Amino acid sequence: MAQHIVLVVAEGLRPAHLERLAARGVLFPRTVAAAPYPSAAFAACLTGMWPRRNGIFEMYNRGLRVPTLFSAARAHGFRTVLMTDAPSVIGPHLGFTRDTDTFLPAAPDTIRPQAGRGARRTLQVVYLSCPPVPGEPGSGERSWLTDRIEELTAGLAGTDYLLGVMGSPRWDWSRTDGSGRPASVESHPVGDAALSGPLLFLGPGVAAGVRRPERVRGIDLAATVVARAGWESRRRLDGDPLPLGPAGGTDGADRNTYVQAFVPDREKYESFVARVTAAGRKTGFLKHTLRAECFYDGPYRLARYHLPSAVLPTVVLHRWTGECFEPDENPTRAASLSSRLDAYGAPVLSRRTNREVPGHLRAQLQAMGYRI
Numbered sequence: 001m002a003q004h005i006v007l008v009v010a011e012g013l014r015p016a017h018l019e020r021l022a023a024r025g026v027l028f029p030r031t032v033a034a035a036p037y038p039s040a041a042f043a044a045c046l047t048g049m050w051p052r053r054n055g056i057f058e059m060y061n062r063g064l065r066v067p068t069l070f071s072a073a074r075a076h077g078f079r080t081v082l083m084t085d086a087p088s089v090i091g092p093h094l095g096f097t098r099d100t101d102t103f104l105p106a107a108p109d110t111i112r113p114q115a116g117r118g119a120r121r122t123l124q125v126v127y128l129s130c131p132p133v134p135g136e137p138g139s140g141e142r143s144w145l146t147d148r149i150e151e152l153t154a155g156l157a158g159t160d161y162l163l164g165v166m167g168s169p170r171w172d173w174s175r176t177d178g179s180g181r182p183a184s185v186e187s188h189p190v191g192d193a194a195l196s197g198p199l200l201f202l203g204p205g206v207a208a209g210v211r212r213p214e215r216v217r218g219i220d221l222a223a224t225v226v227a228r229a230g231w232e233s234r235r236r237l238d239g240d241p242l243p244l245g246p247a248g249g250t251d252g253a254d255r256n257t258y259v260q261a262f263v264p265d266r267e268k269y270e271s272f273v274a275r276v277t278a279a280g281r282k283t284g285f286l287k288h289t290l291r292a293e294c295f296y297d298g299p300y301r302l303a304r305y306h307l308p309s310a311v312l313p314t315v316v317l318h319r320w321t322g323e324c325f326e327p328d329e330n331p332t333r334a335a336s337l338s339s340r341l342d343a344y345g346a347p348v349l350s351r352r353t354n355r356e357v358p359g360h361l362r363a364q365l366q367a368m369g370y371r372i
Contacts, residue, residue: 079120088273
């Protein structure tokens with residue numbers, strides 16, 4: 001049972017940035033986030049639930065409505081700490097500080113260990129929006145992040161700990177038309193390269209030098225922590241614990257993943273966040289629109305892009321080759337995955353009002369960003 005748990009989530013982190021540390025733990029280089037922006041992606045990691053269940057599926061609007069890892073840790077006698085250099089987003093306004101004993105808005109260079117030998121059992125979560133990582137991943141140079149992780153592990157020496165390091169997507173406004181709408185399918189940040197990042201675990205009982213090839217999800221982070229800590233979750237988690245032992249004879253299967261992007265107008269977003277930061281509390285509502293969504297199923301990846309000038313969404317199907325995703329022409333498979341994506345995005349309907357929406361009307365409404 002882990003006595004201390006430290007989780008470090010850093011935007012823009014790539015597998016090569018963890019090259020040195022990976023020799024000491026289990027690395028999952030193909031970890032797919034549940035959303036292409038920090039708020040929803042981090043909420044999914046912290047709750048182990050899809051954005052549709054945990055409450056945060058938009059970029060900056062609704063807050064968390066379910067318990068988090070902080071809730072579970074506190075219920076089991078752990079001290080809980082959240083440190084971040086992005087408190088306007090990863091902070092109290094969206095509910096991230098709920099059930100935390102200590103919330104520390106801090107610059108990256110002031111991040112220090114909060115757990116270690118002789119200390120009370122602690123869950124420390126660090127979120128970095130601008131981590132100073134090397135410009136050339138894989139150059140062999142020791143990055144600031146590597147040094148800081150080694151500082152954290154040194155402080156945890158002699159204890160039963162679990163340390164996780166994870167990459168998080170960074171929303172790129174320059175690849176949209178400014179309102180969050182994709183200028184084209186190719187330029188949209190909801191692509192596999194933008195959504196996928198590394199997840200590394202270190203600690204006693206965690207195998208060393210293991211690189212897992214299968215695709216996993218950000219929501220699996222919480223399930224893994226709960227399993228390693230021996231906690232009982234009060235709610236059903238969508239994620240599943242990850243294997244942290246020695247590599248076996250066969251690789252795990254790729255895990256199915258849903259991703260949706262609900263995005264506001266850029267100027268309105270920046271103005272809204274500025275008002276919230278100045279006021280110290282979140283009030284009002286910021287309009288978001290569904291701009292893109294995708295579903296990973298085994299080797300397939302289906303994406304639907306809601307382009308500003310199109311009546312119907314652009315649907316693209318790809319298949320994983322072992323190295324990358326390549327276009328795949330399979331209408332039957334595309335239709336099947338589209339129906340599953342529809343089911344994920346649909347709200348729970350009343351049994352008395354559950355009626356079929358005509359196909360042409362459904363397509364038009366979805367193109368406008370409505371959920372059917």
